[in-house]
Amino acid sequence: MAAAEAPEDSGSYVLHHLTNLKLDLRTMTVDPQAHGFWVLNLDSVIFSLVLGSLFLFVLLKAARSATSGKPSGLVNFVEITLEFWENQVKEVFPQANPLVVPLALTIFVWVLLMNLMDVVPVDLLPFLAGQAGVDHLRIVPSTDVNITFGLSLSVFLLIIGYNLVFKGPIGFLKEVLSHPFGPWLAPVNLVLRIVEEIARPVSLALRLFGNLFAGELIFVLIALLLAQARTGIGGIGLAGLGFVAHLAWAFFHLLVIPLQAFVFAVLTVVYLSTAAHSHSEDH
Amino acid sequence: MDINATLILQMIAFAVFVWVTMKLALPPISKAMKDREVRIADGLAAAEKGSKALQDASTKSDEALKAARVQAQEIVGAANKQATQIVEQARQDAESEKTRIVASGHAEVQREIAQAKDALRRQVSELAVAGASKILHREIDAKTHADVLNELAAQV
Numbered sequence: 001m002a003a004a005e006a007p008e009d010s011g012s013y014v015l016h017h018l019t020n021l022k023l024d025l026r027t028m029t030v031d032p033q034a035h036g037f038w039v040l041n042l043d044s045v046i047f048s049l050v051l052g053s054l055f056l057f058v059l060l061k062a063a064r065s066a067t068s069g070k071p072s073g074l075v076n077f078v079e080i081t082l083e084f085w086e087n088q089v090k091e092v093f094p095q096a097n098p099l100v101v102p103l104a105l106t107i108f109v110w111v112l113l114m115n116l117m118d119v120v121p122v123d124l125l126p127f128l129a130g131q132a133g134v135d136h137l138r139i140v141p142s143t144d145v146n147i148t149f150g151l152s153l154s155v156f157l158l159i160i161g162y163n164l165v166f167k168g169p170i171g172f173l174k175e176v177l178s179h180p181f182g183p184w185l186a187p188v189n190l191v192l193r194i195v196e197e198i199a200r201p202v203s204l205a206l207r208l209f210g211n212l213f214a215g216e217l218i219f220v221l222i223a224l225l226l227a228q229a230r231t232g233i234g235g236i237g238l239a240g241l242g243f244v245a246h247l248a249w250a251f252f253h254l255l256v257i258p259l260q261a262f263v264f265a266v267l268t269v270v271y272l273s274t275a276a277h278s279h280s281e282d283h
Numbered sequence: 284m285d286i287n288a289t290l291i292l293q294m295i296a297f298a299v300f301v302w303v304t305m306k307l308a309l310p311p312i313s314k315a316m317k318d319r320e321v322r323i324a325d326g327l328a329a330a331e332k333g334s335k336a337l338q339d340a341s342t343k344s345d346e347a348l349k350a351a352r353v354q355a356q357e358i359v360g361a362a363n364k365q366a367t368q369i370v371e372q373a374r375q376d377a378e379s380e381k382t383r384i385v386a387s388g389h390a391e392v393q394r395e396i397a398q399a400k401d402a403l404r405r406q407v408s409e410l411a412v413a414g415a416s417k418i419l420h421r422e423i424d425a426k427t428h429a430d431v432l433n434e435l436a437a438q439v
Contacts, residue, residue, distance in 0.1 A: 022287075035285065039288060041289040044289055045289055048293060059312075064311070068315050068321075075312070082309065082312060082316075083316070102305035102308075106300050147289065149293075151294075
């Protein structure tokens, strides 16, 4: 176990688990200490892409064998998921265009898969990677703000796009300047609107990141407890406590994982729906 | 925790994934689902039509059966009537035959009575002649007294 390297130094163990495998794009070297914008979190990117590709692979496989006859197991599963999101979107955003359902489906499944990496034992893959000579590895992409912001900023761009498409540039501008306090308080309206629009992607990204990061951190701490149990005096008691704590947290986390994926996808649909829906029609 | 180029790559990957999902993966699945919906709807409609046709057919067969029953009753009625007619006719024929036979019997009897009367009359006249001739002891010329004899016979 990675903790075995420095069982006495819990701080560095935790820190080690929270450090990405970084690729400095300026020097093209792997450097965990790299800073600045032109750095790639290789582990996040690779796991994110692999999981996303897995999603696409399953989806395309289902698409190839989709028939109007009796659906087989995999196709059935995909169809249930798809139908679930079609119904969600129909409920929240009735005038949705064809982009919304695939968007929600992609977000939900992808985020779910990324979150599910959290139940893989925290030391398993980093340990294997360590044997292969890779010293840092974070396997849960959704505990990386870059990944969650990557999703939420894309959603943010789509919100702006939907505003422009559904209301027209003039209509959008008019709405930004005249709501909620009327045209005489245009600057206040503008500031409020900017805050509102920025709050959305930030809250989307930080909610997911915060939940998953906290979850991972707790798993790391529980693992630390177990690692120290060997050297402690009441080792068995500590190990038992760690085992119970790990089990309890894993159960709880199994609720958090799909919930966060669902919340991210549903909020995306809701935001797009409000973007398409003119505020002036409310009154 | 710093923001870096991972963000850009993630956005690009996201766009690609959504695009592939929208353009390549979902259309065949959605189409299959819609086709299936249509097929199920068609199947249900066909079943509905079949059951309706069945109902129609059973109504029609009921009607045909009823008509056949009515017709059968008519035929039986007509046959009964005809039978009574035939019996009646036969009775009438027999009645008239009887009357005729009785009448002819009567006529025969009458004729025989008349014949017998004639014969009797003739015998009476002969007896009368014979009696008279015995009484008179002399032969009466039957020829000359034919007028008298005939008159006598007519009187008997």
